[in-house]
Structures are given as structure tokens and as C-alpha cells.
Amino acid sequence: MTSAKQRTLLAVLLTEANRPVPPGRLAEAAWGEAPPAPATLRWHVHHVRQALGGDRLTRQPEGYLLTVHPGELDAERFERLCASAAGLDDPARIAEVLGRALALWRGPAYADLPGEAVGEEAARLEELRLRAVEQRAESMLALGRAEETVEGLAAAVAAHPLRERLREQLMRALRLAGRRADALRSYQEARELLAEELGIEPGRGLRELNAEILREESPVAALRPAQLPPDVFPFTGRAAELSALDGAPPLIVISGTGGVGKTGLAVHWAHRVADRYPDGQFYVDLRGQAAPLDPADVLERFCHALGVTRLPAGLEERTALYRSLLRDRRMLILLDNAAGAAQVRPLLPGAGGCRVVVTGRRRFDGLVAGEGALPLQLDVLPPEEAAALVARLASRERPEGGAGREQEMESLSRVAALCDGLPLALRIAGARLATRPGWTVQDMAARLERERRRLDELRAGELDVRAGFELSHRALSGAERTLFERLGLLDLPGGYAPWIAAALLDGSTEEAADLLERLADAQLVLPLGTDPSGQQRYRLHDLIRLFARERADAAMEPAVRQKALSRAFEAFLALAEEAVSRDYLDGFIPFHGEAPRWRPEPGVSATVLAEPLAWLEAERRTLTGLVERSAELGLTTHCWDLALSGVRLYELRGYLDDWRATARLALGACRAHGDRRGENAMLVSLGALATIERRYAEARPLLTEALPEVSGHTRILALANLASVERRTGRPEAALPLYEEALALVRQTQDPPVLGLTLCFMSGVYEDLERYTEAEALLTGVPTFGIGRIEVEVSTRLGRIALRRGEHARAYELYRTVVEIAGSWGDLAHVAMGLEGKGKALAGLGRTREAAAVLSEAARLSAGVGESARAEEIRGVLDRLTAARADQSEEGRASSSSG
CATH class of the missing domain: 3.40.50.300 (P-loop containing nucleotide triphosphate hydrolases)
Structure with missing residues (x-):
């Protein structure tokens, strides 16, 4: 490629590799302020494309796209090697990797192109090259390879005589090579150049290095303190x-x-x-x-x-x-x-x-x-480095391979995890193993598993994890200490937001947020940044949490502890209830229990719940922790109410495993403490989940057991899900009276969303009985109240009826509406249903290629939200569609052959 303009175009495309470049940018780079006619630019781009060959250069709506594969660009390989060197600790490896990186250079970047075209990128690459030269020189000097370093640095200083760090490294290399006079001469040269070119004196580093070299030739030796403690052994990671x-x-x-x-x-x-x-x-x-x-x-x-x-x-x-x-x-x-x-x-x-x-x-x-x-x-060590530190300290002969080796590594990882990655705790655990030959790593892990005794185990001689925490705890103010100890009462994997700290203190959210920051400053809580709902979040490291709980147990009466924890549970219930209420127009309010509510000061919920579902998502792991903790304490009314408060999120986002885990935990707690009302609520919740997952044999006994003792919204939900089970197992006639009873209860509760949904569910019975006209009439009369969830249900069912009647164009439009509305609030389960119906409609319209793509996405989404049975059904439809297309192709080839 000899044309300068084409080389310029190629250079610009390379600097934006794998990103579309607008034509205007290309024209400006090659022609400056006198851009050519579009046809001229296209002609030059055409020649660039010919020179590259293949499909490398394509035209996209946003501009021209040059495709470059990983490892093809020297610049990319150079930057990757530099990044790799930055993560190394060994000077020899750093020098070797950076040597390979610098060997990729063949002169200045984009040297034969006008500066304004790719000048910024060329300057960036040149700066990276100089840094690599400097970093490699540091490594070489650390290895004592001064003479070898002088030659490369001399060339770099000649090319960049005003770059002081290069000059300083050259002087150090000359000095270590025994060439002090040359080092002093290099300084004088730099001094003269800087004065002539910039009118300034050399920087502090050069001046002080020059003074050091001069002092070395003086007979007077200054006192040289060397007070560092012994180096840490073994030092791992960081x-x-x-x-x-x-x-x-x-x-x-x-x-x-x-x-x-x-x-x-x-x-x-x-x-x-x-x-x-x-x-x-x-x-x-x-x-x-x-x-x-x-x-x-x-x-x-x-x-x-x-x-x-x-x-x-x-x-x-x-x-x-x-x-x-x-x-x-x-x-x-x-x-x-x-x-x-x-x-x-x-x-x-x-x-x-x-x-x-x-x-x-x-x-x-x-x-x-x-x-x-x-x-x-400084944070704790990551798991692999933590396990490696314990292994090095323990100095054990470990099995070379097989099951013994694997078990040993698992136990080391478990010990590291129980030490929370805290280096002091890891060193104590390793030291105890090293000084007790009779202990195995499994023994150490078993001892640390006992949560109430873990801090006792992490003590060896003058080393004591608890004592270190005690120093920080002693320096806290009264309010800081109270909050710290109460945070220890909770084990929340998702961390803490200020609202839950306020509930623990029975105070304001603003005061709690300030106290959390002060605890973070004392290094007792770890700031996690802002979560997706805009809240600041904090967490306690596990060992600090155990210490905080010890202090809480020692400082607080049991009744005070229980009240503080109850307020935390009740604060979540209040905010979750309001979140669902704010999201009301996109769905219906799920049934809930009667545990008390603790509400933060006015105005806080408006800020915290600005995006209700985002808040529920952000507090998802918090909810799991609160259900577990309330179950441990036997607060069953709080426990099952909390388990219900997540159902809206679980159903919308497909977190069905979370639904199952929290409901089963609450069910076990209710049974253990004789809370029959909570037990029935959890049976209905698990029955609803089993119905969604099409596990009808599991759903029926759950719902049947609870039905005689439940009322209100709980009974409506039980009836609707039991009716759905009857429908899905081929007994639509048995489903109809269940829906009718549910409908009568709904009319008493005057809950518009539930009324609309119940009518939608009833229409399914007529659909199963192939009484499509009655089903459609019932659906067209459903009052939607502008509620998206009801609109989705109505459109889904009307779409299904249209498919059964062979009205594929109408079905397509209805399912398109389902995907659009459900997608607007992230209801992935209904988006999957909409895509399934849309794909079937496309297949009926003969648009099989589009249908296959849509059905594939529907199967992927269904599996993602836990509906594996539906995903398998869709894959079956997709297989039949693919087979039909293949048969059609075969028939076409046969017809052509016979013709």
C-alpha cells in the first residue's frame, strides 16, 4: 500500500480496531480541513480493503469497522506484556517480560504518518514504551546487571535527553558499574541541556544523586542508621x-x-x-x-x-x-x-x-x-494466597497427588476461609499446625468450625486476634460501640445499609450513616461502595463479626438484644411492603403476615425506595440472612413474614432457589415452634412455587394440607394454585369450582389486581375445554386497571387462543405486547413466555428461520429463571421445527433432481 492517504486511513482504523469509525473522522485524518467528495473516500477505503483481503474491513451504520483478532497487533501484545509485568514480584521475570515487550518495537509508532492523524495514539504508545524501558532498567539494576543496562539506557537518553528519570537511571547504572566519572559527566550534560532548552535546573532526584556520587568520593563517611525489623517470612501475595x-x-x-x-x-x-x-x-x-x-x-x-x-x-x-x-x-x-x-x-x-x-x-x-x-x-488476602500462606507456615509433607492431596488442599482452603483471609489469623493457624505434628489440617479446620470458640483457637503466644480487635474496640465512643456490637448480632452476607443500622439503634438513618462511616474510619467495618439502589453499604469481616457478637453478648441483656434484632426484621418488612406497594401498578400485592413494622423517619423510604425493585434486588442477600437469623431465634412470625416479602422479586427475576430456601427454612421454624398459621402460609408459598415449576405431584399435597385452615389472600392463592394443578394434570372440570370460590373471595376483598388475575386464570379452564369463545369473552371483559401484570396475563392467554385457532398474525402481535410490557419491568419469566408464543406464531406464518432464533432465546431465558420443564418443551418445539425445515429442504432437492 503506497498511497500516504490509504496508509493514514489504515492507521486510524487500527487505532479504533473493532470499533466503527465515522467517515468524517477518516476524511479529516487523511485530508485535514479540505475533505474530499464521499466517492473519493470510498475509493480509497476500497483500496485499503483490497490490500487487507477477506472481510476485515466492513461498512456498518456507524462507520467503517476493521476487524482485528486478539494477538494480531504488536501494540496490543506490547500492552498485554506490560500489564503482565506489572503484576510480577520477581525482578528477573519483570526484566524478561518487558524485554520481550520492547523487542516488538521497530522504531517510533506511526512514524511515516502526519502527526495530526494519529498523533495522540502515537504519543500514548511512545510514553508506554518509555515507562517500560524505565521499569526494565529498575529490574536490571535490582539484579545487579548494571553494565548490561548502561547500553540500552544510553540510547534512550540520547533519544530523550530531557527525560530526567531515564537520565537518573543511567547515572545509577554508570555508578554501579564503577564509572562514577561518566555518571557525573552525564549529570553535567543534563544540567546544561535543561538550562539551554528550558531555562531550569535539574530536578531534586538528579541533584541528590549527583550529590551522593560526589560524597562517595569524599573521605568523610556519615552515620547510616539501619533500623528495619527483620523481613517477614514467609511473605505471600500482595x-x-x-x-x-x-x-x-x-x-x-x-x-x-x-x-x-x-x-x-x-x-x-x-x-x-x-x-x-x-x-x-x-x-x-x-x-x-x-x-x-x-x-x-x-x-x-x-x-x-x-x-x-x-x-x-x-x-x-x-x-x-x-x-x-x-x-x-x-x-x-x-x-x-x-x-x-x-x-x-x-x-x-x-x-x-x-x-x-x-x-x-x-x-x-x-x-x-x-x-x-x-x-x-489493605484488605484480607484472597483465598488462594491465604491457603498458600497457611501451607508454607505449617511446613507439612503433603501428599503428591490423588484423593489425599485433594482432601488436604480442600482443608487448607477451609482453614483459610475460617481465618477470613486475615494474615494474623492465618499465621497463628499455620504456627499451631507447625508446632503440633499430631494435628492434621482437617483437625485445625474442625477446631475453627466451632464459631463460638474460633477466636480462642486463634491465639498463639503473644499473638492474639481477639486482642488486636480489642484495641480498636476500646477506642470507640459509646454510640459507635453500641452500633458495632449490634451489627455483630446479624450475619448478613450482603452487608449493611444505614436503614438497618438505624433500626438496630432505634434511631435516625442519618445518625446511623454517620456512625457507620466512623466505624469504617476505625477499620471495624468495610465500606463496599454504593449498591444498585443508590445506598451506601458496609460489611463486617467474619472474625470481626464474631468479636462484635461476643461483646454484644457480654454487654447487653437478652431482652435488649432481641428487641434490637426484632427492629431490624421489622424495618425490612416495612420497607419491602412499601417497595411492593410502590410497584403496585406493575403487579399485585402478595399476601403477607402480621409481624410488627418498624419504619424509618419520614422521607427516608422515598429516597431508599426510589426504584422499588432495585432496592429489593440490592437487599436480596440481606433478606436471606434475616430469615436465617429470625429462624435461629425462634421469631417465627417475623421469619415467615420475611420469607413472603421476597416472593415478588423471586417470581419476577426467576430466583426460585431463593424462594424455596427461605420458605423451607421458615416452614421448619414454624413447625418447630408450633406456629400453625405460619406453617400454612409457607405450605401455600411452597405449593405456589411447585406449581410455577410444574412439579404438580409436589404442589397438590402442600396446597391441600393448608387449604382447610387458611383464609383471605392466603386462601385465594391456595385455591388459584390448586386449580392450576388440576388444570395442568388434565382435570379442568375440577379446577372450575376452585376458581369460582377464589373469585367470590376476591370480590369480598375488593383487590382489583387479584380480581383481574383470577378472571385470567379462570379463562384457562375454558381454554382447556376448547370453549375458546367463552374463554375469549371472559378475557376481553377483564378489568386491567392499567396494571401491567394483568395486561400481560390477558395478552398471553389471548395469544394462546389465537395460536390454537390458527390466527398466527394476531398471536404474533399479542405476544409481542407481552414481551414489551414484561420486559419493561424485568419480568423475565413472562418475557420467556412471550418469546415462546411469538416463536410459535412465526413458525405458523412460515417464517421458520426467525422462529428458530426466537424460540432459542425463549428456551435460554426459561432455563435462566428456573423453569427447566418449559425450557425442555421449547427445545422440543425447536427440534421439530428444525426437522421440518430439513425435510422441506430434502423434498426441494429431490424435486429439483427429478425435474
Whole structure:
């Protein structure tokens, strides 16, 4: 391809590979402000397409699309290798991977094209290349391969003489290679260039490195403190955090809960980079909030280490002296276990090339805002790294393969999970295994399984997980402590939103939200961000939750605990009831129990429930936890009421396993405590679920058992579902009186949605009896009240009748309406039904290819919402349709042959 314009077009298409590029963008890139006629652009694009061959370049509605497969672009392979190197910890592997990445370059990116066409992309790639050169050089220097590094850096500095980091690396490489004079000469060259080109002096890094090299030739040797504690062994994981520390600014703050490994990470990283700080390293344990060290005492220790024998008395004067001493030094300062920003500030150098790492349980917002510190929030180890740490500490001979090896690995993973991935807990578990040869990993897991004893097991010598949590707990205010302990009473896998904290406290949501933030600052709760409904969410790590529950059990009377938990259950019931009420025009209100309701202050529900179904979705796992907890406590009225409150969401979104699990749990609790009303409600709920899933042999006894003792909405639901069972099992005559009784009850309750739905269900009996005219007349008379759910039911049933009559065009329109309305609020079960009917109508109209596609989607959706029987039926229809199409094709070929 010799045309410059065609090369430019290709370059632009490559920068937007696999994305449509508008014609105007292409014209501007190749012709600038004088775009050609559209035909001219098409002519050039045609030649690009010919040069590429195949279907690489296609025209889309949004523009031209160049298809590029993974691994075909050098730029993509280069970026992938750079990303891979960023996740590595071994300097040798980093150097090797980045070497492969840089070997892909053959000169500047897009070098023969006008700068304005792809200049931004070319500049981006060039910057990535330079960073890779710098990162590889760091790794090579860490490996001691200075001489080898000099050549590549010299070429890079020649091409980019004003890039100071490259120059600094070249000077370091020359210095380590024993070529100090060349290093000093390189500095002088940089100084002259910067003055001539930019009118500035070299940056701090270059100046200080030059001063260091000059000092090395001086006979005076300065004191060089080396105070780092021993490195952590074995150190496992934390690759991302180590990488972040490598590229961090001069001040870093590492925060996290007690035992999460803040000190271990800081000390390990400090040992890795100690050689970059030739003037030494300081370390001090500031003792946290329990017994914080006075900064003046710390400054005395540091200044003595630098050779000062007489210090001024005041903190301010000592700070000034300390900063003067560090002005021309490159030191690493590790301030461990800090109580807060006020304790740290006097210990920060004022200038120079020092790096400071602060660790502590608070988030140090003041240091981030005031001193520009990089915040690094440390969380627990991921499962694989946690299990690996236990294995390395335990130092056991593990089976090489087979069932024994698999069981051992499963037990290690279980121990890691029970330690919640907390490094301190993992180290204790590993140490106990290492010092008790008679214990197996399975033994350790079994001991930790006992929730009430787990914190007792995680204690070894001076190491104690509980004691670490106690330090944080002791520093809380009264209100913070109360909320923390009450959160421990609940085990909610989905975390906590402020409304549930308010219920636990019997207070305002605003106050609860503030307290949650303060607990997050104390590293006792973990912020999870905003959920899909717009709520802030928080969670407790498992071991912290166990500690909080211990404190709650010790501090609260049983009656107070039960009241707090009851309010949490009742708050969910109140909000769930209002969510369904707000969603009323898209469906009917399901039956519910009579547990009390606890409502947040006015206005909160309007904000929280702005999107009712989004809120129910966000609190889905919360609901599961509340059902489990209320069952444990024997609060059966709350338990079965909670189980019912999720049915609307479960049915709409196809969470049928959640429906079954919560209803069975509540049923067991009701039976255990003799709550007959709740038991019957759960029988009806499970019967309704079995009916939806077409498990009619299971549904009938459930509904029949409950029917004699239920009334109101519960009886209506039982009758309607039992009638549906009779219909589906070939007994429509037995279904009709059940529907008639249900209809009479509905008219008494004056519930418009339920009335409409009951009439829809009754029409199915006439449909089964092939009395289509009566069924259609009943459906056309159904009052929909503008309620989407009823409109969907009416259209679905009218569509089915139209299919049976062979009115395929009408059926198609009716089912299209079903898909549109049900899809608008996410009712996937009815969307699947609508697609099934739509596909059958298309098949009847002879549009078999479209029908097959629609039916395939219907089968996929049905399986996704738990309706496997329906999915199999649809696949059967699809198979028959495919076979019929094949037969038609065969007949066509035979006819053509005979002709």
C-alpha cells in the first residue's frame, strides 16, 4: 500500500480496531480541513480493503469497522506484556517480560504518518514504551546487571535527553558499574541541556544523586542508621500493593484493620527497596491509640541515630533540627502503628529525597488531604494466597497427588476461609499446625468450625486476634460501640445499609450513616461502595463479626438484644411492603403476615425506595440472612413474614432457589415452634412455587394440607394454585369450582389486581375445554386497571387462543405486547413466555428461520429463571421445527433432481 492517504486511513482504523469509525473522522485524518467528495473516500477505503483481503474491513451504520483478532497487533501484545509485568514480584521475570515487550518495537509508532492523524495514539504508545524501558532498567539494576543496562539506557537518553528519570537511571547504572566519572559527566550534560532548552535546573532526584556520587568520593563517611525489623517470612501475595508502593509519592499511608498485615507489607517492601536509600532507614512502633509515643521522644531517638548528642527541648525545635539533618539525605522512614495524623506530622522530613511509610488502623484523611499522601487500604488476602500462606507456615509433607492431596488442599482452603483471609489469623493457624505434628489440617479446620470458640483457637503466644480487635474496640465512643456490637448480632452476607443500622439503634438513618462511616474510619467495618439502589453499604469481616457478637453478648441483656434484632426484621418488612406497594401498578400485592413494622423517619423510604425493585434486588442477600437469623431465634412470625416479602422479586427475576430456601427454612421454624398459621402460609408459598415449576405431584399435597385452615389472600392463592394443578394434570372440570370460590373471595376483598388475575386464570379452564369463545369473552371483559401484570396475563392467554385457532398474525402481535410490557419491568419469566408464543406464531406464518432464533432465546431465558420443564418443551418445539425445515429442504432437492 503506497498511497500516504490509504496508509493514514489504515492507521486510524487500527487505532479504533473493532470499533466503527465515522467517515468524517477518516476524511479529516487523511485530508485535514479540505475533505474530499464521499466517492473519493470510498475509493480509497476500497483500496485499503483490497490490500487487507477477506472481510476485515466492513461498512456498518456507524462507520467503517476493521476487524482485528486478539494477538494480531504488536501494540496490543506490547500492552498485554506490560500489564503482565506489572503484576510480577520477581525482578528477573519483570526484566524478561518487558524485554520481550520492547523487542516488538521497530522504531517510533506511526512514524511515516502526519502527526495530526494519529498523533495522540502515537504519543500514548511512545510514553508506554518509555515507562517500560524505565521499569526494565529498575529490574536490571535490582539484579545487579548494571553494565548490561548502561547500553540500552544510553540510547534512550540520547533519544530523550530531557527525560530526567531515564537520565537518573543511567547515572545509577554508570555508578554501579564503577564509572562514577561518566555518571557525573552525564549529570553535567543534563544540567546544561535543561538550562539551554528550558531555562531550569535539574530536578531534586538528579541533584541528590549527583550529590551522593560526589560524597562517595569524599573521605568523610556519615552515620547510616539501619533500623528495619527483620523481613517477614514467609511473605505471600500482595503483588498489587507492592507495585503500588514502588510507584508511590514520598508519603504513603497503609491502613487496615488489626491483623491485616500492614506492618508485614511495609517491612517487606522496605527491605526490597532499602538499597535505594543509601543514607539509611528509620523504624519506630508508634504504639497506636492504646499508648501512643510522644513525637518528641521519637525525634530524640532519630536525631541520636544521626550523631546528634544534644537536642533542644521543644517539639517544634526538634522537628526543625530533624528536618535540617535530613535535607540532603535519602532515607527510608517507616512509622508503624500510628495513632493519627497529629502524631505523624512532626516526623515528616521537610524536603530532600526521603520516603515515608505510615501504617495504622485509621484512614489518615488529614495526611491525604494536607500532605498529599497516597492512601493504601489493605484488605484480607484472597483465598488462594491465604491457603498458600497457611501451607508454607505449617511446613507439612503433603501428599503428591490423588484423593489425599485433594482432601488436604480442600482443608487448607477451609482453614483459610475460617481465618477470613486475615494474615494474623492465618499465621497463628499455620504456627499451631507447625508446632503440633499430631494435628492434621482437617483437625485445625474442625477446631475453627466451632464459631463460638474460633477466636480462642486463634491465639498463639503473644499473638492474639481477639486482642488486636480489642484495641480498636476500646477506642470507640459509646454510640459507635453500641452500633458495632449490634451489627455483630446479624450475619448478613450482603452487608449493611444505614436503614438497618438505624433500626438496630432505634434511631435516625442519618445518625446511623454517620456512625457507620466512623466505624469504617476505625477499620471495624468495610465500606463496599454504593449498591444498585443508590445506598451506601458496609460489611463486617467474619472474625470481626464474631468479636462484635461476643461483646454484644457480654454487654447487653437478652431482652435488649432481641428487641434490637426484632427492629431490624421489622424495618425490612416495612420497607419491602412499601417497595411492593410502590410497584403496585406493575403487579399485585402478595399476601403477607402480621409481624410488627418498624419504619424509618419520614422521607427516608422515598429516597431508599426510589426504584422499588432495585432496592429489593440490592437487599436480596440481606433478606436471606434475616430469615436465617429470625429462624435461629425462634421469631417465627417475623421469619415467615420475611420469607413472603421476597416472593415478588423471586417470581419476577426467576430466583426460585431463593424462594424455596427461605420458605423451607421458615416452614421448619414454624413447625418447630408450633406456629400453625405460619406453617400454612409457607405450605401455600411452597405449593405456589411447585406449581410455577410444574412439579404438580409436589404442589397438590402442600396446597391441600393448608387449604382447610387458611383464609383471605392466603386462601385465594391456595385455591388459584390448586386449580392450576388440576388444570395442568388434565382435570379442568375440577379446577372450575376452585376458581369460582377464589373469585367470590376476591370480590369480598375488593383487590382489583387479584380480581383481574383470577378472571385470567379462570379463562384457562375454558381454554382447556376448547370453549375458546367463552374463554375469549371472559378475557376481553377483564378489568386491567392499567396494571401491567394483568395486561400481560390477558395478552398471553389471548395469544394462546389465537395460536390454537390458527390466527398466527394476531398471536404474533399479542405476544409481542407481552414481551414489551414484561420486559419493561424485568419480568423475565413472562418475557420467556412471550418469546415462546411469538416463536410459535412465526413458525405458523412460515417464517421458520426467525422462529428458530426466537424460540432459542425463549428456551435460554426459561432455563435462566428456573423453569427447566418449559425450557425442555421449547427445545422440543425447536427440534421439530428444525426437522421440518430439513425435510422441506430434502423434498426441494429431490424435486429439483427429478425435474
